[in-house]
Amino acid sequence: xxxxxxxxxxxxxxxxxxxxxxxxxxxxxxxxxxxxxxxxxxxxxxxxxxxxxxxxxxxxxxxxxxxxxxxxxxxxxxxxxxxxxxxxxxxxxxxxxxxxxxxxxxxxxxxxxxxxxxxxxxxxxxxxxxxxxxxxxxxxxxxxxxxxxxxxxxxxxxxxxxxxxxxxxxxxxxxxxxxxxxxxxxxxxxxxxxxxxxxxxxxxxxxxxxxxxxxxxxxxxxxxxxxxxxxxxxxxxxxxxxxxxxxxxxxxxxxxxxxxxxxxxxxxxxxxxxxxxx
Numbered sequence: 001x002x003x004x005x006x007x008x009x010x011x012x013x014x015x016x017x018x019x020x021x022x023x024x025x026x027x028x029x030x031x032x033x034x035x036x037x038x039x040x041x042x043x044x045x046x047x048x049x050x051x052x053x054x055x056x057x058x059x060x061x062x063x064x065x066x067x068x069x070x071x072x073x074x075x076x077x078x079x080x081x082x083x084x085x086x087x088x089x090x091x092x093x094x095x096x097x098x099x100x101x102x103x104x105x106x107x108x109x110x111x112x113x114x115x116x117x118x119x120x121x122x123x124x125x126x127x128x129x130x131x132x133x134x135x136x137x138x139x140x141x142x143x144x145x146x147x148x149x150x151x152x153x154x155x156x157x158x159x160x161x162x163x164x165x166x167x168x169x170x171x172x173x174x175x176x177x178x179x180x181x182x183x184x185x186x187x188x189x190x191x192x193x194x195x196x197x198x199x200x201x202x203x204x205x206x207x208x209x210x211x212x213x214x215x216x217x218x219x220x221x222x223x224x225x226x227x228x229x230x231x232x233x234x235x236x237x238x239x240x241x242x243x244x245x246x247x248x249x250x251x252x253x254x255x256x257x258x259x260x261x262x263x264x265x266x267x268x269x270x271x272x273x274x275x276x277x278x
Contacts, residue, residue, distance in 0.1 A: 129162040129275055132196045136164065145192050152189060161202065161277045164193055167259065167270035174269065178221070180228040182236060186271075190233065193273055194240035203276040204242065205249040206230050211268035212255040227252030233271050248276065 049057065133155045136145060145153060152172070154165040166189050168174045174186040182190075197204065208230030213220055230250050238244050260267040 127157075128200045129157055129202070129277070132199060132275065133157060133162055135196055135199075136192070145189075149185070149189055149192065152185065159277070160274060161205075162275040164273045164275070165259075165270055166190075166193075166273070167268075168266050170266055173266070174271065175229055175232075178225070180225065180232040182232060187236065190236045190273075191240050194237055194242045197242060197246075197273075197275060200275060201246070202278055203248040204237070204246045205272075205274040205276055206233050206237075206247065206251070207272040207274070208233065208252045209257060209259070209268060209270045209272065210255060211265060212258070212263040214264075222254035223252060225252075226254045229271065233273070237273070 048060070052060070136153060136155055137150070138145075151169060152166055152174070154167065156163050156165075166174060166186070172185060173183055174189075175182055208226040208228075210222055210226045210229070213222060227250075230252050234247055234250050237247070255263060255268065258265075258268045259270060
């Protein structure tokens, strides 16, 4: 007798599930934390830029700058980053001017505070306008003018150039009262100025100033008289030998820029001859 078993075999399939990301993993949390950290750093940077001054921001930038050895002031000691502090007096840095301005590095102290500029004495000696001022006033040597003429001259060096101010004194005017007719003193002064100005080729500007007049005058002459005196000065300079092409400006300032506190003082009667910087 044969027994047949037609029942199908039972197959059990076990599926192995591997969790590799998505909501079931933690990799996204790391990325999110990095993003939040970067955003926090960004907003802190924006807050610092808004809450600090320009000087404070420069200090922060210098702190994180990788070029400390080229800074003008750095730490002292055996190396660029050595020393007890950035302001030590005992040990100096190898670069810049050292720890302080009082003790610059011997190798570089002759280069000036910024490392490249000349000293004030060197600049003055190299400035031809300074030399003309010294000649007119007799600084360090003989003067081109006499003692009486020196009482009518004031000079000053400005950003515009060398201002040579010729002014009147009590009993010693530069022009005849109420006119543009020059006195002999004025002619002599302009002759001296012309000789001094021959040492340079700078342009020349002329400004006329006069003292204030009583406001009760029907025709106040301050404007036309100051302009007339400035124009006469131009002609006198040219007659004394100054090249006419050098004169770039002739201006009448009336009584608008008094030199003395009393606007009606005779000290305000003056002519300014400016040797302009190139």
